[in-house]
Amino acid sequence: MTSQRASVPAQLDHILHEMSEVRVTPKGERRVRVDLAADRLPTLLQLLKGHGGFLHLSSISCVDWPETDEFELVYHVWSYESKMLISAHTLIAKSPGRFVSVYDIHAPAGFYERDIHEMYGVHFEGSPNLNKFILTSWHGPPPMLKSFDTRAYVDETYAWRDYNPQWLKDIAAKGGGIEE
Numbered sequence: 001m002t003s004q005r006a007s008v009p010a011q012l013d014h015i016l017h018e019m020s021e022v023r024v025t026p027k028g029e030r031r032v033r034v035d036l037a038a039d040r041l042p043t044l045l046q047l048l049k050g051h052g053g054f055l056h057l058s059s060i061s062c063v064d065w066p067e068t069d070e071f072e073l074v075y076h077v078w079s080y081e082s083k084m085l086i087s088a089h090t091l092i093a094k095s096p097g098r099f100v101s102v103y104d105i106h107a108p109a110g111f112y113e114r115d116i117h118e119m120y121g122v123h124f125e126g127s128p129n130l131n132k133f134i135l136t137s138w139h140g141p142p143p144m145l146k147s148f149d150t151r152a153y154v155d156e157t158y159a160w161r162d163y164n165p166q167w168l169k170d171i172a173a174k175g176g177g178i179e180e
Contacts, residue, residue: 012024012032012052012082012084012086014051015047015048015051015052016034018047019036019040019043019044019047020040021036021037021040022034022035022036022040022044023035023036027087030082030083030084030085031084031085031086031087032084032085032086032087033086033087033089034086034087034088034089035088035089035090036088036089036090037090038073038090038091038092038099040090041073041075041088041090041102042100042102042105044088045075045077045088045102045105045106046105048077048079048086049077049105049106052079052081052082053079053080053081053082054077054078054079054084054086055078055079055080056077056078056079056080057075057076057077057102057106057108057109057112058076058077058078058085059076059112060073060074060075060076060109060112060113060116061073061074061076061112061116062074062116062119062120062122062144064094064120064144064145064146064147065091066146066147068091069093069094069095070091070092070093070094071091071092071093071094071097071120071122072089072090072091073089073090073091073092073099073116073122074087074088074089075087075088075090075102076088077106092122096123097120097121097122097123098122098123098124098125099122099123099124099125100124100125100126101113101124101125101126101127101128103124103126103127103128104126109127110127110128110129113127113130114127114129114130114131114133115133115134117130118130118132118133118134118135118142119142119143119144120142120144120145121141121142121145140153140157
C-alpha cells in the first residue's frame, strides 16, 4: 500500500493494510481519497462496509477522460461511526465501457449505476436494472460524453425556427425585449 501513513486515521489504516496496490491520500480530517485498480474496488467496498462501518454509499460518479480513453468511477462511502468519507477512485477503459455492479454490496448502487449507464454508456454487469429512466425518448449517444457535440446533435435532429410569440412582440412594441 502506498500512503501517507502518518495522516491516515487508525480505523482506516487497519482496513487498508489488507489491500495491496492502493494509494491513500488524506484530503482533510474526515476525508480520504483511495485510488486503486478496478478489480480491487469491490474488495475495498466489502472491507470498508464489513470492518469499517462504511455503510452508506452516498453516490457513484463518473468522469469521462477522452485524453486517456478511460472513465473514472468514484464511489463515495460514509461511516456514521467514524464520521468519515472515503472516495474510492478507479479507472476503466472506455471501450468496452464495462464494470461489475456493486449492487450486492450496496443496494443504492443500482440507482447510480442506472444513471451512469444512461448518461455515459457504462454497462454494469449484474446491475438489477439498466433501463432508461430520464432520457426515455432519447435515441442519441450518451449525452455526458465529452465527445458529444450538442450543437451538431440539435442541428441534425431538429429544425430551426424563429421564436417570436405574441407576448414577446408586445414587449418589443413597448420598447423592451430582444435587441437585434
